[in-house]
Amino acid sequence: MKQTVILLLLVVLCAFGTRAQQTDSIRISLLTCGAGNEIYSLFGHTAIRYEDPEHHIDAVFNYGMFSFNTPNFILRFTLGETDYQLGVNSYEHFAAEYAYLGRDVRQQVLNLTPQEKKRLFALLEENYRPENRVYRYNFFYDNCATRPRDIIEKAVDGSLLYSADMDVPVEGLSFRQLLHQYTESHSWARFGMDLCMGVQADRPINRREEMFVPFCLQGHFQNACIIDREGQQRPLVSEEATLVPIEGEDADGKSEGITPLQAASLLLTIVAAATFFGVRKRKTLWGLDLLLFFCAGTAGCILAFLALFSQHPAVSPNYMLFVFHPLHLFALPWMLKKVINQKKSRYMVINLAVLTLFISLWAFIPQRFNFAVLPLALCLFIRSASNLILAQKRNK
Structure with a gap:
């Protein structure tokens, strides 16, 4: 019709x-x-x-x-x-x-x-x-x-x-800044966009x-x-x-529920508490590592796919790949084997070094990151550090 x-x-x-x-x-x-x-x-x-x-x-x-x-x-x-x-x-x-x-x-x-x-x-x-x-x-x-x-x-x-x-070009005006302006009430949509967009989204337009x-x-x-x-x-x-005309509340009303930053902060609290318990009791908590690094690796595969193959103009290069990358997924079996046996994992050492640089240089990297990324990066940082601590205790 x-x-x-x-x-x-x-x-x-x-x-x-x-x-x-x-x-x-x-x-x-x-x-x-x-x-x-x-x-x-x-x-x-x-x-x-x-x-x-x-x-x-x-x-x-x-x-x-x-x-x-x-x-x-x-x-x-x-x-x-x-x-x-x-x-x-x-x-x-x-x-x-x-x-x-x-x-x-x-x-x-x-x-x-x-x-x-x-x-x-x-x-x-x-x-x-x-x-x-x-x-x-x-x-x-x-x-x-x-x-x-x-x-x-x-x-x-x-x-x-x-x-x-x-x-x-207008100083302070970028694609990301405009997207943030119109996604203020939709924190999860903003978080997803921030993950996928790279350096080009932050250039002055x-x-x-x-x-x-x-x-x-x-x-x-x-x-x-x-x-x-x-x-x-x-x-x-x-x-x-x-x-x-639309009377009353706009369609773009305030979003309800937990925000990405709140969810990431809660996860960081749980991971930090569990890691503290595991180090004291000399328990590896390898299941927690499996969950965290599997999720980080899966997210990394999506970001790498966008950066390498997508025609979208603002998804590459993306410094988020230093935190979430496919190697987490590919190296998972060998990494877990070391973790379970409380042996020093070279992958964990390298990951700890990369995350230390990322967190230290957060303010200087020419790409704006969603603040929810910081607690997530700290989760991976803590789990990498815990492996080294447990391996050192075992050697002693």
């Missing part, structure tokens, strides 16, 4: 498009949608609305269409090979969906001339052709916010002038690069101006309105 509605809508658009664009009653707007609770919706959403009252057309062009049912979706997303596409829906259905999800929708009507509206609509039509509508999604550089920005800039008869210098976040794009459009070929200047946005 939904496909039928979309098909009919497209037929109407194609039938009346050329004639409809000749009147100035047409409005084209940028829609910015509020954040949701799913990880892919934490940063909001952007779409383009096309209104032609004369021919009863009210359509939304949406560059954020994807399907979890795509074969190997998780693997392709991990590798940075996710394909999104441009979809078209009626505004009525679009607004109803976001109202149901508890996400507000704000509109910025674009101050375009009839010729610019015609050009923009033609570009959208071209983008929606079957051979053009699918594109390779990139979270930072080519997403549902950057695509509308680029096509609007292309349609303007002249150039867009933003209020700030868009190409100069410019104002144009921050437009991958729909809310940043909305803010820059609010203060932007169009400079036409005659040098005349006019505001890009003629009016603003909230189309789908």
Whole structure:
């Protein structure tokens, strides 16, 4: 039924498009949608609305269409090979969906001339052709916010002038900093992102690069101006309105439950207490080592896979691999054999040295780490040190 509605809508658009664009009653707007609770919706959403009252057309062009049912979706997303596409829906259905999800929708009507509206609509039509509508999604550089920005800039008869210098890197502004800003209430999502992102996520970015976040794009459009070929200047946005207001608590409410830092601190307390008991009683607690190093090695395999094979631009290099790396997993049998027999493990010695450097140089490594990593690193540090202490006691 939904496909039928979309098909009919497209037929109407194609039938009346050329004639409809000749009147100035047409409005084209940028829609910015509020954040949701799913990880892919934490940063909001952007779409383009096309209104032609004369021919009863009210359509939304949406560059954020994807399907979890795509074969190997998780693997392709991990590798940075996710394909999104441009979809078209009626505004009525679009607004109803976001109202149901508890996400507000704000509109910025674009101050375009009839010729610019015609050009923009033609570009959208071209983008929606079957051979053009699918594109390779990139979270930072080519997403549902950057695509509308680029096509609007292309349609303007002249150039867009933003209020700030868009190409100069801003000190303190990075991809990670922006992600933190919009994941404040979702500590586990932030923790996962911090683990996967490497040094490139902490480099200074410019104002144009921050437009991958729909809310940043909305803010820059609010203060932007169009400079036409005659040098005349006019505001890009003629009016603003909230189309789908959300009353009460936002969808992006405070997360409940234990945070990653609290969980990691609790684990550190348990590991430290168990290790103190084990050293005093001369017990190896090899089961604890098996659990900790197996988990650390598994996490390391994921991080190494991302760093080596993923096309995501900010996952490599990643200094987190000094704490979580595949060698924990591969060396586990030989390491446990030494631990069980209370013999000195060379792997534990090397791991202790690496972790000592990592913790000591924490503030100087050119990558920001989630604070929950420190207790986790200390857990591995304590277990490595306990092996050396027990081996030394056995030798005596």
